[in-house]
Amino acid sequence: MAGKDIPDSAIELVAKHINVRNSKNYSIPVVGHPDNLETPQIFEILPFDQIDASDRRFYAVDGSYNSEQFYNGLSIGLYSAGYICYQRGSQLRLNALDDPVVLGQSYFPQNILVSSEEHLFAIYDELLTLPPVKSLLNFWSTTPETVFSLGKAAVCTNLSSLLSFCQEVLEIALLLEIAELDGTHSGDFILRDGTLRPLQVKQPFLVTLGRHIHDKGIILVAVTKQSPIKMELAYCFKQIDNYLQNELKSQYPFVEQNPKRKKLCCWFEVPDVVLHASYGSMFAKKAIRGGRGFGLFMAARLDYVEKLQNYDWIVVDVNILDAVPGIESGDQQRNKEFLDTVFKELTRLTQEHYILGYPYPLAEVHNFVSLKSDFKDEIIKRVKYSLYKDQLLDHVDIENLFLDVHDRF
Numbered sequence: 395m396a397g398k399d400i401p402d403s404a405i406e407l408v409a410k411h412i413n414v415r416n417s418k419n420y421s422i423p424v425v426g427h428p429d430n431l432e433t434p435q436i437f438e439i440l441p442f443d444q445i446d447a448s449d450r451r452f453y454a455v456d457g458s459y460n461s462e463q464f465y466n467g468l469s470i471g472l473y474s475a476g477y478i479c480y481q482r483g484s485q486l487r488l489n490a491l492d493d494p495v496v497l498g499q500s501y502f503p504q505n506i507l508v509s510s511e512e513h514l515f516a517i518y519d520e521l522l523t524l525p526p527v528k529s530l531l532n533f534w535s536t537t538p539e540t541v542f543s544l545g546k547a548a549v550c551t552n553l554s555s556l557l558s559f560c561q562e563v564l565e566i567a568l569l570l571e572i573a574e575l576d577g578t579h580s581g582d583f584i585l586r587d588g589t590l591r592p593l594q595v596k597q598p599f600l601v602t603l604g605r606h607i608h609d610k611g612i613i614l615v616a617v618t619k620q621s622p623i624k625m626e627l628a629y630c631f632k633q634i635d636n637y638l639q640n641e642l643k644s645q646y647p648f649v650e651q652n653p654k655r656k657k658l659c660c661w662f663e664v665p666d667v668v669l670h671a672s673y674g675s676m677f678a679k680k681a682i683r684g685g686r687g688f689g690l691f692m693a694a695r696l697d698y699v700e701k702l703q704n705y706d707w708i709v710v711d712v713n714i715l716d717a718v719p720g721i722e723s724g725d726q727q728r729n730k731e732f733l734d735t736v737f738k739e740l741t742r743l744t745q746e747h748y749i750l751g752y753p754y755p756l757a758e759v760h761n762f763v764s765l766k767s768d769f770k771d772e773i774i775k776r777v778k779y780s781l782y783k784d785q786l787l788d789h790v791d792i793e794n795l796f797l798d799v800h801d802r803f
Contacts, residue, residue: 420668422630424637426660431728434634434660436642437738439697441650445742446483451582452743453479453572454755457565459557460765462773469508470773471517473557475564476500476763477572480743480755486577498762501526501564506773514550521560526567533570533606534599541599562594566603569614573607580611583739587756589711590616591677591687601715604688608715613736616689616711617753622672623664623709627693631707634660639698661694661710661737663728682714682721690714694737696744697751706751712736 426434457475478498479486488499501524505517521527522538534541542549542563549559565586572584584607592600607614624631638658648656669678669691679685689711699706712733714721719729743753782789 417629418626418671419629420627420665422627422634422662422665424634426662428730431663431730431733432665434662435730435734435737436638436658436660437734438646438648438650439655439657439659439745440738440741442655442745445745448482448739448742450739451479451481451486451578452585452753452755453477453578453583454585454587454753454759455565455568455572456587456756456759456763457561458763458765459561461553461557463553467509469553470506470777471508471553471557472502472506472765472773473561473564474500474502474763474765475561475568476759477568478755478759478762480758485758488575496762498759500763501568503560508553511550514553514556515546517556517560518546518550521563524564524567526571527563529574530563530567530570530603534602536599541595543594543596559594562592566592566595566600569607570603573610573612578610578612582612584612584614585753585756586614586616587760588616588618589687590614590689590713591685591711593686597683597686597688601682601688604682604713604715608713613716613739614713615736615740617756618709618711619752621709623668623691623693624707626668626672627664627707631693631695635695635698635706638695657698659694659696659737659741661692661696661733664691664693664709680714687711688714690717692733692737694740695751696737696741699750708752710737710740 423433426436428435455475455477457473459471459473461469461471463469476498477488477500479488485497487497489497503517503520503524505513505520507513508517522531531538531541539545542559544559550556569584569586572578590600590604604614638660643656643658646656646658650656666678666680669680672678676684677686678691680690682688690713692710692712694708694710695706696708697706716732716736717728718726720727740753743755744751746754746757749757
């Protein structure tokens with residue numbers, strides 16, 4: 395269907411929905427109070443000349459998957475996940491490769507061909523043998539059937555759901571792998587793209603992992619620019635931005651003297667009513683039982699980009715066992731000092747010119763592990779080369795294997 399054939403009424407419904415969601419006023423005050431963390435907690439951005447003056451390690455984790463199906467029933471699917479690390483502004487080598495460019499650690503499967511259901515099961519089984527996943531299951535001391543939200547047959551219903559499952563499980567496993575590295579110490583950060591609420595693993599096991607990382611003093615946060623929370627809070631973000639820029643900035647007692655470097659940042663805990671409107675009750679529950687994962691959602695502005703409304707704001711899912719240390723005993727008191735430190739430290743990573751307001755290690759790890767749009771062409775070329783090299787098939791048969799019928803008609 396061409397775009398012009400979509401009914402106007404459908405387009406108008408989309409526009410109406412966006413307008414309603416972007417105009418909601420949740421009455422979050424622009425002037426924050428230190429005793430109410432659901433109001434803006436305002437602070438000055440870390441001075442630019444100090445952003446690399448820290449011995450903390452900042453790890454970043456991300457994953458990717460892609461697949462391609464051909465007319466003859468042959469499919470090729472691949473998932474990956476990996477991590478990189480920065481310390482004092484420089485990337486550290488995490489692998490044993492003799493490569494001056496590739497410094498991070500990543501994992502890929504061997505099974506990428508799918509032409510029958512058995513191949514889907516082979517991809518699933520191989521995931522469980524990858525070193526990080528094997529270590530994670532050993533850490534939990536139980537079986538995959540107990541840990542995962544869905545059984546093997548349900549996960550292997552189709553290639554897309556299987557690859558998504560494999561990517562997410564591998565990413566979770568890398569959180570543990572990083573925490574156990576010899577070079578990782580208390581006070582280091584692990585940044586994950588997304589949330590701390592993966593749907594593939596049951597909550598009690600995720601909480602156990604979160605507690606282990608918390609006990610080691612490692613700060614785990616997930617960060618995203620893509621969240622329905624941002625649409626729900628668009629009006630509130632605008633009001634806070636206007637207050638910070640047009641009113642508070644002129645009277646704030648900045649330490650920084652360079653006018654171009656005078657930037658106000660802020661964070662606040664996302665209220666329940668916003669979470670329910672954004673995600674529903676289970677996913678967004680502020681608890682370690684009866685919900686998802688082990689996160690506590692915060693909204694944060696860690697830099698300022700002139701005239702790019704809403705661009706600066708990110709959603710940060712903080713390890714709830716860090717943010718609410720007594721949660722397991724029923725004490726809901728937030729650790730404001732810890733949260734202040736987390737967001738101040740994150741401003742070390744958000745002042746890169748090409749991605750202001752977003753931690754640059756996450757941008758870098760995305761580029762490191764992402765299976766790009768040329769995935770199809772790259773895989774086909776390499777498989778063809780291998781077939782030609784070993785002379786397993788004649789020229790016509792090799793070319794027909796990867797014929798895209800849609801390109802011919």
